Amino acid sequence: MRKITLLAALTAATAFSGPALAGSPEGRFQVKVLATGVLPDGGVDKIKSIDTGLAATLSGMGVSDVDAKANDNVVPTIAAEYFFSKAVSVETICCFTQHHVSGAAYLAGTRLVDHVLILPATLTAKFHLDTGGPIKPYVGAGPALFLVFDEKPGVTARALGVDRVKMSNSLGLALQGGVDIALGQSGYGVSLDAKKYFIKPTASFYADGVNVLETKHNLDPWVISAGLSYRF
Template sequence: MKALRIALFATAALAVAGAAQAQDFQPKQKGTIMLNVRLTDVSSKADDAITTAAGAATGLNVDVKRDTVPTIGISYFLTDHVAIEAIAGTSKHTVKAVGPATNVQVHDNWVLPPVVALQYHFAPDAKVSPYVGAGINYMLFYNDKDKNGFKVKLDDGFGYALQAGVDIATAGKWSVNVDAKKIFFETDASINGGALKSKVKLDPWVISAGVGYKF
């Protein structure tokens, strides 16, 4: 999170300096391809109950740790205002079982959550150009590692995403970008062959800052 705050500060500083000095910039328009390279914080507030196979309470809940990673987004402008963006990145998360007297790591896994979003850009010909978007994602869990005698299986699947952000043109084809996505995704977790289970609402916030280039 500290690294993301530094990136956000640097992005804002670049935007202010670039916007002040730029004599010209390339606006967004139909046919533009835009590449954004970002530093991204992926944070889930999952705290769902862990139960027995029969549904009885165990007093334990799921805790999923955040990660900060590089990501990329590629947008294609269908019109001056409407674009479609594909966003990709991969992050590593530690899963814990926590309770009144328990705080134990049970699983590490990587997740690849590509998002494809349809966006509306409010001011494509302005230096400061905000946008909103909505789309779908697919959560793919891989390269997992069980810990402390637990065996955990997480189900892959589809979710959906909402997005808001802003591009700030600097000079020429360059810009800086700040972007926020809320991904809605629920997975079934099976622990120790189904002896324990949880329906985990991951629903992560994906907060990013970076630089963009138009082709």
């Protein structure tokens, strides 16, 4: 995955710096380098299963319910887009985002998952409004597959005997809206973008190989991006 990310970054860098590709605000291809805020919910949708021993332990701690919150993060993002026409395009993005999952409400301040890497593989079909000027708003929608790596149990989970945590890969939907602003006729521009994802992964907590807790989460992040674009 890191090799793919590096290749995409080199491709984008070439597009931004190389004179061989003639820039045009009407070009078929567009690449973007963006700063992206990932703002997930992470709340527990439901507890799918819980070990009776763990349930008794939580009850003894005065915990009658479980909820969670995933932290926000800011990451660099690369986007690549192909225009079939002035109005219709498809776009994909590339980034890794790291999060931890903390207890909320009844487990306030606790750490359930200390570290998780997410690759939000996303492909959206976009419709662009031709305003006749440099400012072109758009909307889009498409499938999203969240690939999850390197999960680690948090301090609270380990204190409860959990030695391994696994979050499932999850398929969902992304809705998108934004605006591209051309800076003259050179192909360079500014892009502002917002996506809302609807993703519900499952987190499984294990103690000595036994699944003691399984929770389904409303990850559902807002992904807000701003940066530079080059169209050619």
